[in-house]
Amino acid sequence: MSEHIGDRVASASVGLDTGADASYSTTEGLDTGASRPTRPTATGTLFRFATAGSVDDGKSTLVGRLLHDSKAILADQLESVARTSAERGFGGEPGAIDFALLTDGLRAEREQGITIDVAYRYFTTGRRSFILADCPGHVQYTRNMVTGSATADAVVVLVDVRNGVLEQTRRHLAVVQLLRVPHVIVAVNKIDLVGYDRAAFDAVAADVAALANDLGLPDAHVIPVSALAGDNVVERSANTPWYDGPSLLELLEELSTIDELETDLEALRLPVQLVIRPQGGLSPDVTDAAADELRDHRAFAGRIESGTVKVGDPVEVFPAGVRTTVTGIRRGPEALAEASAPLSVALELADPVDAARGAVIAAAGSLPAPRRELDADVFQLDARPLATGARVLVKHGTTTVQAIVTDIRGRLDLDTLETTPTASLATNDIGLVRLKLAADLAAEPYAAHRRAGAFLVIHPQDGATLAAGIVVEAPA
Amino acid sequence: MSESIIPGGRVASAGEAIPGGRVASAGEAIPGGRVAPEARIETARVQGLDTGAGASYSTTENLDTGAGASYSTTEGLDTGAGASYSTTEGLDTGADASYSTTATLDALDVLEAEAIHVIREVVAEFERPVLLFSGGKDSVVVLHLAAKAFWPAKVPFPVLHVDTGHNFPEVLRFRDETVARLGIRLEVASVQDYLDDGRLQERADGTRNPLQTQPLLDAIAAGRHDAVFGGARRDEDKARAKERIISLRDEFGQWDPRNQRPELWSLYNGRHTVGQHVRAFPISNWTELDVWRYIEREGIALPPLYFAHERDVYARDGMWLAVSDVSAPRAGETVERRTVRYRTVGDLSCTGAVVSEAATLSDIVREVAASTLTERGATRADDRLSEAAMEDRKKDGYF
Numbered sequence: 048m049s050e051h052i053g054d055r056v057a058s059a060s061v062g063l064d065t066g067a068d069a070s071y072s073t074t075e076g077l078d079t080g081a082s083r084p085t086r087p088t089a090t091g092t093l094f095r096f097a098t099a100g101s102v103d104d105g106k107s108t109l110v111g112r113l114l115h116d117s118k119a120i121l122a123d124q125l126e127s128v129a130r131t132s133a134e135r136g137f138g139g140e141p142g143a144i145d146f147a148l149l150t151d152g153l154r155a156e157r158e159q160g161i162t163i164d165v166a167y168r169y170f171t172t173g174r175r176s177f178i179l180a181d182c183p184g185h186v187q188y189t190r191n192m193v194t195g196s197a198t199a200d201a202v203v204v205l206v207d208v209r210n211g212v213l214e215q216t217r218r219h220l221a222v223v224q225l226l227r228v229p230h231v232i233v234a235v236n237k238i239d240l241v242g243y244d245r246a247a248f249d250a251v252a253a254d255v256a257a258l259a260n261d262l263g264l265p266d267a268h269v270i271p272v273s274a275l276a277g278d279n280v281v282e283r284s285a286n287t288p289w290y291d292g293p294s295l296l297e298l299l300e301e302l303s304t305i306d307e308l309e310t311d312l313e314a315l316r317l318p319v320q321l322v323i324r325p326q327g328g329l330s331p332d333v334t335d336a337a338a339d340e341l342r343d344h345r346a347f348a349g350r351i352e353s354g355t356v357k358v359g360d361p362v363e364v365f366p367a368g369v370r371t372t373v374t375g376i377r378r379g380p381e382a383l384a385e386a387s388a389p390l391s392v393a394l395e396l397a398d399p400v401d402a403a404r405g406a407v408i409a410a411a412g413s414l415p416a417p418r419r420e421l422d423a424d425v426f427q428l429d430a431r432p433l434a435t436g437a438r439v440l441v442k443h444g445t446t447t448v449q450a451i452v453t454d455i456r457g458r459l460d461l462d463t464l465e466t467t468p469t470a471s472l473a474t475n476d477i478g479l480v481r482l483k484l485a486a487d488l489a490a491e492p493y494a495a496h497r498r499a500g501a502f503l504v505i506h507p508q509d510g511a512t513l514a515a516g517i518v519v520e521a522p523a
Numbered sequence: 524m525s526e527s528i529i530p531g532g533r534v535a536s537a538g539e540a541i542p543g544g545r546v547a548s549a550g551e552a553i554p555g556g557r558v559a560p561e562a563r564i565e566t567a568r569v570q571g572l573d574t575g576a577g578a579s580y581s582t583t584e585n586l587d588t589g590a591g592a593s594y595s596t597t598e599g600l601d602t603g604a605g606a607s608y609s610t611t612e613g614l615d616t617g618a619d620a621s622y623s624t625t626a627t628l629d630a631l632d633v634l635e636a637e638a639i640h641v642i643r644e645v646v647a648e649f650e651r652p653v654l655l656f657s658g659g660k661d662s663v664v665v666l667h668l669a670a671k672a673f674w675p676a677k678v679p680f681p682v683l684h685v686d687t688g689h690n691f692p693e694v695l696r697f698r699d700e701t702v703a704r705l706g707i708r709l710e711v712a713s714v715q716d717y718l719d720d721g722r723l724q725e726r727a728d729g730t731r732n733p734l735q736t737q738p739l740l741d742a743i744a745a746g747r748h749d750a751v752f753g754g755a756r757r758d759e760d761k762a763r764a765k766e767r768i769i770s771l772r773d774e775f776g777q778w779d780p781r782n783q784r785p786e787l788w789s790l791y792n793g794r795h796t797v798g799q800h801v802r803a804f805p806i807s808n809w810t811e812l813d814v815w816r817y818i819e820r821e822g823i824a825l826p827p828l829y830f831a832h833e834r835d836v837y838a839r840d841g842m843w844l845a846v847s848d849v850s851a852p853r854a855g856e857t858v859e860r861r862t863v864r865y866r867t868v869g870d871l872s873c874t875g876a877v878v879s880e881a882a883t884l885s886d887i888v889r890e891v892a893a894s895t896l897t898e899r900g901a902t903r904a905d906d907r908l909s910e911a912a913m914e915d916r917k918k919d920g921y922f
């Protein structure tokens with residue numbers, strides 16, 4: 048199987064055999080106009096996904112393979128990886144490449160052969176541009192999983208076909224479910240090591256289906272892959288004729304993004320970041336004629352976190368509750384008739400409303416009820432435990448408020464999915480917590496409104512991010 | 524920076540409880556008309572903030588980002604200082620622009636929205652941001668995004684150039700024209716000054732990129748900048764792939780990659796203590812190709828050396844180096860006149876050109892898409908030193 052790998056690499060990498068002495072041969076390296084067919088020039092839509100799995104399941108290898116086969120790895124990167132692979136005697140075969148070296152960016156990671164921190168990687172297929180978060184699975188797995196999955200459109204969970212579904216897999220999928228990641232793909236990896244055996248795959252796939260059912264995950268996609276050899280990663284493999292589904296990349300190109308799925312379903316929310324008032328400080332490109340009109344210009348700048356806004360739409364402003372009308376939408380100087388999440392815009396309103404940073408502009412009639420108390424699932428990220436009585440800061444949207452942890456109602460046992468009583472939350476714990484707030488927040492249940500339901504818990508003195516929370520409906 | 528209005532006009536310290544229970548953001552006005560003592564850790568506000576009446580940023584001169592910026596107390600952000608549409612030709616800047624629609628958002632729309640969101644967050648939450656501006660394409664793009672973020676107001680922060688003394692003259696010219704056009708203030712941290720007075724020594728290999736760290740950190744301290752925007756991208760380097768969008772630096776400017784704050788959703792935690800600052804990377808998630816496509820789409824002006832031109836060059840270490848005051852061929856290296864362009868802008872003595880006929884932005888987009896080398900691999904001698912060259916420099920406070 049290693050020969051197989053060696054072949055792929057050699058064929059895919061022009062002029063790779065520069066040996067240990069690195070540097071590009073002058074002729075090869077100096078010309079950028081090489082005719083090698085490569086990356087598309089179109090951008091397509093943007094899709095974010097994360098990879099998760101236990102140590103050694105092959106996450107980094109899979110990521111490296113995706114990048115390599117989608118031609119996001121260029122010759123100099125591949126060469127440096129090939130050199131390091133050779134120095135470390137990877138695979139024992141000349142030319143074999145340790146793809147994990149492409150993602151393990153810190154020296155400590157390369158030396159220990161482990162991934163320590165979430166790494167972001169980028170590739171594009173023309174139909175889509177991908178942002179990939181490679182989440183390490185051992186230390187601080189919840190922290191990394193939550194970080195990588197929080198904004199993900201999909202999570203790819205790796206399972207080693209020889210080990211099947213592990214406790215770790217269950218935990219990862221539970222986090223994915225809590226965060227409402229729209230799509231889950233379970234990549235049953237190292238299928239090459241079981242001789243591409245269908246029965247081995249089917250057994251794992253059945254366990255995955257049962258688990259997904261347990262957790263209440265919507266459709267989980269299951270794909271047999273070999274990250275190392277490339278089977279079903281980019282192209283469908285001849286080695287798995289019994290599998291008739293898409294390759295991993297085909298699937299990633301087709302799945303809908305969060306914004307594609309939810310923008311039309313959710314009402315407009317625009318947390319105001321700041322108010323633009325150019326008095327005395329107009330941009331020099333503004334013409335004198337326009338300058339007169341802009342003299343009293345006042346626009347509410349922010350990112351549309353859900354829904355769509357059109358010129359003429361009635362809106363309401365949190366917390367003031369005033370109703371007014373949108374008279375202008377701008378992206379820079381460009382006037383828009385309408386705009387949708389996740390665009391950053393500046394809104395002009397018909398009436399002089401009180402809407403500074405911390406305000407939320409919402410579709411009329413959809414204004415969230417102010418909350419002075421939050422019930423939330425909290426992911427404990429800091430090493431210091433979170434206990435009842437703790438005074439913290441809560442950062443939600445564009446507002447930061449003081450808060451007190453009034454109750455730790457329990458800790459979620461990811462293995463049984465039951466909540467057990469606890470006095471405090473330790474790192475990587477997920478707990479149900481009640482927070483009393485010093486001021487009203489426009490927080491909404493995460494299940495109904497993803498971006499309006501997420502917040503950070505921050506240490507008031509040293510500023511550390513202690514925990515991440517998602518608002519839940521108050522338990523009965 | 525001041526963020527929201529509370530009737531009465533007092534500026535609250537960040538984190539201070541306001542009657543009525545809300546926590547004030549930095550500089551927020553509180554009923555009652557006095558400025559609260561600075562208590563908030565994350566704004567590392569200037570010592571000695573006037574706590575008397577009259578709120579309105581008694582510290583205005585500190586906040587002034589040059590070019591007439593000032594933060595009005597009444598309204599949150601006064602977007603004073605010099606923004607503007609940097610470079611875009613033909614942008615309709617009139618108030619009556621005809622509507623355009625954004626039917627399907629492509630990746631560039633989403634990346635732009637994310638970057639503008641980050642820039643506005645930093646301006647709203649920090650006192651004295653500054654943008655590291657080299658005249659290179661990435662920092663030019665960040666400046667363009669800032670202009671869009673605050674239009675029709677000017678960009679409300681100055682730019683800082685860390686000048687190695689090994690400059691391409693056309694880049695310096697572009698830098699000066701750009702800040703003049705936008706009406707923003709330019710701060711310069713000069714490596715040459717440090718070499719002249721002995722605070723730094725020239726390296727044996729002559730490259731000055733690694734020497735930038737000390738002047739940069741000193742300039743950040745001197746300008747009391749609590750947030751420093753940079754145009755770094757995660758796709759540039761393996762160590763940068765681990766970088767946060769808002770990334771904390773200690774008193775020594777050091778980056779601690781193993782102890783970074785988790786960054787979730789679009790909630791950026793920039794809290795810091797006195798002496799610390801943050802680096803903010805609005806285009807973290809952009810690739811080199813995204814940057815070029817965006818420059819093409821927006822028609823952003825760049826220094827001419829990014830486009831194919833004739834130049835006297837010699838080959839060294841697999842790169843074409845320019846003949847200049849600070850870089851000359853050694854024995855055995857021959858000078859040739861070639862049509863080249865640059866993919867990155869750095870220390871002239873060690874930044875390589877690539878042979879290229881790409882004379883327009885669309886040529887460049889096509890060329891970059893077809894390139895078999897990363898921009899750093901193709902053009903930066905200093906990044907080839909070792910597998911961890913960038914990681915080590917970043918840990919020491921480099922950008």
Ligand SMILES: Nc1nc2c(ncn2[C@@H]2O[C@H](COP(=O)(O)OP(=O)(O)O)[C@@H](O)[C@H]2O)c(=O)[nH]1
Pocket residue numbers: 100101102103104105106107108109147160161162236237238239240272273274275276
């Ligand atoms: N035979 C085989 N080995 C694999 C495959 N995927 C990963 N590996 C190997 O499994 C080990 C762990 O891989 P790595 O990507 O570092 O796992 P991670 O800890 O999940 O990132 C490495 O030795 C890989 O070469 C695969 O599909 N087939």
Ligand SMILES: [Mg+2]
Pocket residue numbers: 106107108147161162183
């Ligand atoms: Mg790994």
